[in-house]
Amino acid sequence: MSEDSFIQMKQVTKSFYKDTHAIEVLKDVNLEVEKGDIFGIIGYSGAGKSTLIRCINGIESLTSGEVTVDKQIVSNLTGKELRQFRRQVGMIFQQFNLMPSRTVHGNIALALRNSGLSKQHKEQRIMELLELVNIRDKRDAYPSQLSGGQKQRVAIARALANHPKVLLCDEATSALDPQTTKSILQFLKDLNRKLGITIVIITHEMGVVKEICNKVAIIDQGVILEQGDVFSVFSNPREPLTKTFLETTSNLSKVDELIRMNSPLVQLEEGQIILKLTYTNTTVSEALISEVSRRFYVNVNIIASDIEIVNDMLLGGLVAVLSGEQAGIDQTLTYLHEKNVVVEVIRDARSSHQPIAAECL
Amino acid sequence: MSEDSFIQMKQVTKSFYKDTHAIEVLKDVNLEVEKGDIFGIIGYSGAGKSTLIRCINGIESLTSGEVTVDKQIVSNLTGKELRQFRRQVGMIFQQFNLMPSRTVHGNIALALRNSGLSKQHKEQRIMELLELVNIRDKRDAYPSQLSGGQKQRVAIARALANHPKVLLCDEATSALDPQTTKSILQFLKDLNRKLGITIVIITHEMGVVKEICNKVAIIDQGVILEQGDVFSVFSNPREPLTKTFLETTSNLSKVDELIRMNSPLVQLEEGQIILKLTYTNTTVSEALISEVSRRFYVNVNIIASDIEIVNDMLLGGLVAVLSGEQAGIDQTLTYLHEKNVVVEVIRDARSSHQPIAAECL
Amino acid sequence: GGKTDGEASVVKIGVVGEPHKVIWDAVKENLAAEGVEVELSFVTFTDGIIANQALADKELDFTLFQHYAFLEQEVADKGYDFAVIGEALVAPLSVYSKKITDVDQIKDGDKIAIPNNATNAGRALKVLERAGLIEVDASKGYMPTVQDITTNKFNLEILEVDPALIPSLLPDLAAGITNSGIAIDNGLSPITDAIYSIPVDANDETIKPYINIFVARSEDKDNETYQNIVNAYRQDNVAKAMLDEYKGGLLPAWDYQE
Amino acid sequence: MLDQVINQLLPNVSKVSDVFYGAVLQTLQMFAIAGFISFVLGLFFGIVLLVCKPNGILANKVVYNLLDKVINILRSIPFIIMIAALIPLTRLVVGTAIGTTGAIFPLVVGITPFFSRQIESALSGIDPGLVESGKAMGMSANELIIHVYLKESIPAIVRATTITSVNLIGLSAIVGVVGGGGIGNFAIMYGYQRNQMDATYVSVIALLIIVSIIELLGKSFLRKTTYY
């Protein structure tokens, strides 16, 4: 295991017992988070993500295995050590878990109770946090008087109150509108950059992973299927599940549905084909479409696309209708193939198509 | 007001009282949902979305105004009528509100208590619903033993149990992974198509709106800013807020950040410019990039794009680095302008650029 | 009720506190020996007030728990139409102390406990009066209350407490007045530990009102069965059982042979 | 042999063992009957308090205030005085005002107000979101009470019932004033008034067994009905 690893899970299993029979929720989970990582965890609902993240600060006890954070074995910590440890780990719960009898202010103040700050500094810190999550006007409201997103923002503020070294976020932005999400992610990114705070973030929004994570792990039915840095996992998913995940969140998948439903939008004229191009190793400096348009006299008619910059590389692809001479189309396919673009012919209306297309699948 | 309107809110206001001072959460809200609509409601956290949707089935009482559903004035309904009405309105709460002392099965069975179904048919219906939300193996689990997404799925199954005529969804998929979200949205879409069920859906995920809604309303601080059909609102947002919303969720906005941070990715060579193209009225049959590449000998180098098909039209746009002869670039800009594409020059490294670029902003 | 209808009639007797099982076992023997076919059924109350109420309401046939003084008070208060159908026993009441050996040693401001039930509070005050410690309003008869004290030369603080607790509470008191039965059950001897008692003499003016009596409704004054039971009670073997079991805490109110 | 040991250990109780057995039966009888009736009534009145409360699902000022006041009055009357005051009513209702039978009615009147308050308190802990969710499902007030308030409060109701049951056992020691008998009364008559320690011990042990059984039943019920 890596020297640098800051959070490390070794052969962690966790079972819940229901009468006599056990439900194994985590199965031999090994995970490495380095200091300063923003580590995303994705997976189906019920995969064990919440359970996993709760093992990191020892809120959930392990059935077997070991979790190490900053060289401390979590399950060995007790009493004061454990409390000290937890004070350095901020946690945002999926269900928020705000204290219903305390105002927004009171909830945050509670997290600061042992911060050693003077009363005045405490108030100042609370104000900062409230401003950060843009909820200053709800300072004296009780959780029952807050909207879902407001509650989540209070939970975020509370988790950040003590300048934690590690931040565990269980769906920290699921109840937030995109704008607020963006500003909070931006803030987390800044925190990470400036203070080197390590963040583990569970999310369903691939956008969140792409936006701030540098590493990602995919968990399914309690098993970590894949982990690594975001670009390589996303651009080159090894596991079908990862692929499916990425596809579902991409605009490109909509075309599949149109094709399934034989929509008029994807009715081809003789000689046209519909291609799906996926970038795997393309830099921003390549003008592929312009190139093929000019070289092979084809028209590339984009009907869906989803390209973004992730970790300084282009990620994503597009779906386009290609029309032109048969030869031009064939040459285009070959050219793209050479350029390391994954080409998939998803509909073909050429009178007699060449085997070359199939090759590129 | 339209003849067809199925759900109608007229001058609805709602205030919460805190000691003596009132918090006005909904301000003169007028809303029209037609039968068979899938109506999306978006807005910042705390805008009043949950409050609004809760007014539709009368869970929240109005301060003033009137809500009509299927020609019945909701606030006038009492006793049996009200209960009858509510049985036809399925609701998915933001906080799920499952009954903690009942199993998954029991929670759904509770919704079916007055369905008039025989015991056997009830069991069958419950099975159907469990399968629909893919949670059959949790049939006998209690809510406390479920993951966040599993809870949400039970809430969905419960809301659908009685074949409601209207479905009110307050963030019905916020806790779900993209795959599950997709399959549930697909199901709702089918329901809507086959049975004409009217759906009002609050969401933070623009993807959800684009995927299934035909209408959308944007609410801000208790005021409906804009409502209309999805494509026209999204392709041509009148309100800055709508624009901001769309921008934040688009890949294109990432480029802004790169530019802000002066990333090497967006460092231009002499003569290049970065363009943002936004489609407003482009059909799938136009191959704009191929066209300009050939006609004006420019290279269109896509660095971000986000194009999808919404209501059978292309929506979105792309950000590209344009390089080539100065004249070619100028002609490209003019051409795109003519083609109804909104062109925005976001970085310009031409030695002396022409005013034409500015015109297109 | 006690009416004979062929089979052995049931007589319902109201008693207060522990039902004197040993005594009544002896009575039953006598009844059997006499061939009186009667079944005795006891209702044990913790309090005489409701027992009287129940007698008046015909839920009981007769009672045995109260003395003349209490009966008189109850009849005066509630207008019961009751008749005394026999005398049963005397429960002597004495002054006990852990701190002093004679009433002479009572000092100014001392605390003295008396029973807190109406049955015995007045009687205890009469004992104190007889001991020369206080004077009570003579017009209040045999059931005076603390408010009826006319002279309290020692400024005694009179506390009304449960008689059963008085032996335990003696350390907190100068003296306490309680029944001999309770004293005996708590290991006190009426002879050696009592610092003052009125000699038990059924004809004594101050004892007579406190003899426990069989009370029935006036209409049943001459009921034969009841008379049989009363007779079976006032026997030597019953007296022996009473004296053996209660060791002087209860004394027969009839002439008997040891 | 055993007899001897018992006689030795329980010199007084062994003489009146039949009285003691009778007392145990009386206690069980009073507990079962008065307990059952008070449970039903207390549940009913507790629910009425809850739903008629301002902001309750059937808010009704008149009913609420009336019931609230009546409960306060009943809880203000020292139990012994209540028993005495109830005698005519008791006789009317159950035919007799004395003995174990006559004790049950005052026990019911004595414990029901307490239990009603306990139930009101137990049901007040319900998450208002659940009530909303019930309303959204088109539940009538009755359905809300049964399917939401009661069903979701079962653990709290079990705890309230356990506490109340033990209190009822306590009250049953006082109904000796109407000849109700019972273990408590036995303890008072022999152990307390006659200072027979063995009577006290035996009674307390018998009561302890009953109380422990109640608590155990309560706990096992709780385990079965608590889902978090």
Add this chain to the structure above:
Amino acid sequence: MLDQVINQLLPNVSKVSDVFYGAVLQTLQMFAIAGFISFVLGLFFGIVLLVCKPNGILANKVVYNLLDKVINILRSIPFIIMIAALIPLTRLVVGTAIGTTGAIFPLVVGITPFFSRQIESALSGIDPGLVESGKAMGMSANELIIHVYLKESIPAIVRATTITSVNLIGLSAIVGVVGGGGIGNFAIMYGYQRNQMDATYVSVIALLIIVSIIELLGKSFLRKTTYY
């Protein structure tokens, strides 16, 4: 004039009005002192029960079982017998076993087990998510108790305290057996034993006023501490 009316209406009480005032003071005194001490102790033991319970935050079988049993035992002893049994201890603790002073200790012993159970029950309603959240914040057991269990249960504690206070008033009618006095005792001695109806009425009204004040205080406290 007024005097005459009072004399007319309250022929008996007017004669012993000083006794009555004394009784009111005694009740208030017993209530205040015993109430305060039992509140503190009950809170303490209730918390101990809660945290030492299996799965509690300081799970401790020995302590839990011991306390659980002791409470059951204390709750099994009829109060009057408990008073008697406590006399030597009472004397040891407060110097005298008699009078209002001597009544306070048995009142405390009598009501604390009940209040402990009520508190245990009140605190058991806490959402386990809140406890987790406290743990995640690095709270010590003490902090969890104070900031989570107690703070978040205030409404339930208020309800438990209200119910217990009224029960305490009820118990204070029984300590007349050691000369504790009080309104309940006044009602029994004059109203019940001497059949003076006006004494009963006046006493019940006085008790009702106290009980109503307790309930009102409870309600206003509840309004201030319930946030949903």
